[in-house]
Amino acid sequence: MRTIDNIIEHRGGAGVSGPVTRGSIIARLERMPTNAMQIRARVLIGLATFFDGFDVIAIAATLPILIQKWHLTPWEIGFLIASGSVGQLFGAFLFPWLAERHGRVRAIAWSSGIIGVTSILCGFAPTFAAFAALRVVQGFGLGGELPVAATYINEISRAHGRGRFVLLYEIVFPIGLLASNALGAWVVPRFGWEAMYFIGGLPLVLFFVLRRLVPESPRWLAERERLGDADNAMTVFERSAKGPLAPVAHAAEFDELANRHPKRRMKDLFGPAYLKRTLAVAMLWITCGFIQYGLSTWLPTIYRTLYHAPLQLALNLAVAASVLGVVGSLVCALLVDKVGRKPIINVSFVLCAVSLALAGVCHAMSVYVVATFSAFALGFLASGFITAYVYTPELYPTSIRALGCGVGGAWLKVAAIFAPAIVSKTMVGGNLDVAFYILAAVPFAAAIVVHFLGIETKGKVLEQLEA
Template identity: 70%
Template sequence: MSTFDNVVAGRAAMDTAGATPGAIIARLERLPANAMQIRARVLIGAATFFDGFDVITIAATLPLLIHKWGLSPNQIGLLIASGAIGQLIGAFLFPALAEKHGRVKAIAWSSAVIGVTSIACGFAPTFEVFVLLRILQGLGLGGELPVAATYINEITRAHGRGRFVLLYEIVFPIGLLVSMALGAWLVPRFGWEIMYFVGGMPLVLALVLTHLVPESPRWLASRGRLPEAVQALGVFEASVKGPLPPPPVTQAAAFDEMVRQHPKRRMSDLFSAAYRKRTLAVATLWATCGFIQYGLSTWLPTIYKNFYHAPLQLALNLAVIGSVMGVLGSLASALLVDRLGRKPVIVWSFVLCALSLALAGVYHAASVYVVATFCALSLGLMASGFITAYVYTPEQYATSIRASGCGLGSAWLKIASFVAPMVVPHAIIGGDLSPAFYLLGVVPLIAAVTVHFVGIETKGKVLEALEA
């Protein structure tokens, strides 16, 4: 039994009599930032941190794995893409589990998969075993992020939701940064295995998460489990400093009317007329992020080392700069997304990312430092648009299909992640990197145009008011 099943708040608002989905939503929307939201953001953020850490670990260890097993270019592409294969499956599996069994349980289960398989990767005796383990690890990596983004969105009120969610999501690029920075220091000294042992930490989180974080009241209410929704909501309310205003009865009635007007959705509705344009915008957005992430960032240490003949330590350090820019771009997005809106942040981030990649192509024959500068800028700008997707995507869909919608977006990211490592090397013609950079630059430009013309603005709106 969860710790939160034993929490009893001595206030009338905890009474389940007369509880309705609209009343649950209204009480959530009146909540200021509170200690339990912060705890949830920290603990769920820890899971997301290690998701980012484990996703990019392959980039920090790839140069040594190439040497260890004498990998061919096709084997290198398969190794990078293997994680994406598992992530594609996980992007559907764990959101489906989250819709049926709850957000927090699905996050805990995915974290367990990530931790166990990461440790096992450190003991992999052959290339074939390593690839198999990366596929299995991908199940958890692909499933954790969309469910976590769904959960954090659902426990947050409309006012300031963008900033609250993105300040949580920033732990993902921080995980990327720490993985690259730690890899630059650990790998040359202790070997590639140590990175995968460190990446096993989510296993600890999986054991305690359901005891420390309450389930999403919105999800519980959508499933008709109103007493549990009231109890979970009471945990958040009990952590608020100072008195809360009375439950807004008229607002609750308005939310109940919204719930009645919108039928319960199924996964097939993601492709219905009501959601088709939203799903197109989401798919393009996530596919772009996957293509750039796996088509560029995971290759950077190898590109710097093999094409510009940079020593391993320098190649890793230059890749770390790209991760630093990713964190800065994510932070900028978190600060701007509630002021400017989701669409402007995404569109301009991707337009400028495309420009940076084009400049990398123009100056590809310059020194490694010039190319690394443009690559770092492009990764920072891509991260700004990418992290915004984690607040923008859950806002597109009804509670009953929110995790599935996020999973679908994540699946497009994984498909692109699988395709990019196979396609980008073939765009390198006779050692000329410029066609590869131009190819990479076209992708975010397409996404910017798509989001601009078919995406909706969601800033400052209650999730239920955004339902189609």
């Protein structure tokens, strides 16, 4: 596999002439077909996102064992689930901040290194306290990787087909969730809980290789006035395209578009230009965190403790829910450029709310009935959740795009901190139906907020969406 330096060294034939400007970089991105380097970037950064999903949900497969091993109380169980979210909350601010200053690819590499090292150390944790502390540190990487990766993949995509391109990458996150559940159902009973965290250490490899194999975002480089570097990064993508490229068009118009708005700062996320968008993003990500962490991480434990299902059955039912999450994500990827971002989010969240409410109504029935409604709820959630990763970066300009995604991710982590405690409290009180009703209210409210405050972004160049 050739490194970026090799490709730049043999850069001839890109078919580009004239001065390098922000507008010309945007024009070159918009004329560029899907190419081998984009696929490489999607695969390698997708691996980071895959293991983000894997490590986030690994606690679900190992929690029933850890409860017995360390004799955890309900409060300690809730704290253990939420501990990773505490670190993720800080990571959601730290790594987007680093990405705005030092580059998207570098921030993703750093976050992957933290994820890998701490996952391996979790496998050696001797006590509950040590394990929880490592989960907090790992959370820094987990919270920072996703928003920065979503920002990068959006920025190397052109307007036409951007939703499908981004979501076919983002699908690796629910696949990571599925792999974690499926592998956990097979690995944990045979090799012990520690094996899950040793497998989760593989992102450490990306820390060493990612920057040599994937170019930096040309949009970010141009925004930082590093036009020579932006030109080189664009050349890497252009040289990997099959066949001749179309002539660069509309560079002057893109220059005018890029220079029309001032560079934004973090405070602008909450200013008049972007406040409505930020509120819609907040509700969108709160919903994703509340349901994902309030339900997914608890399902094997709910099946085992409340319905007295054997461990293997409890894990298998959780795998089934993850399968529907992947199916929902695939359907979304095929439809998002046709019907738009807002309709996908709103319909998915309303159907998720209905499924959760039905789980509450039928909670006294068999474990299979509750598992079926829970699986459908997670499938519908996954469709809206994955759309958040293409929708959120589209709402903000390049100068604050990673920060905007980070703030969205921070709301997810805030919800993730409180959701497990709510489920834990209602479970202890024997009110599982109340937990499902509370969970159902959140996506329903989010659908209303996104409908009235969000904007549609389908088919528009990122710079056209600046307020």
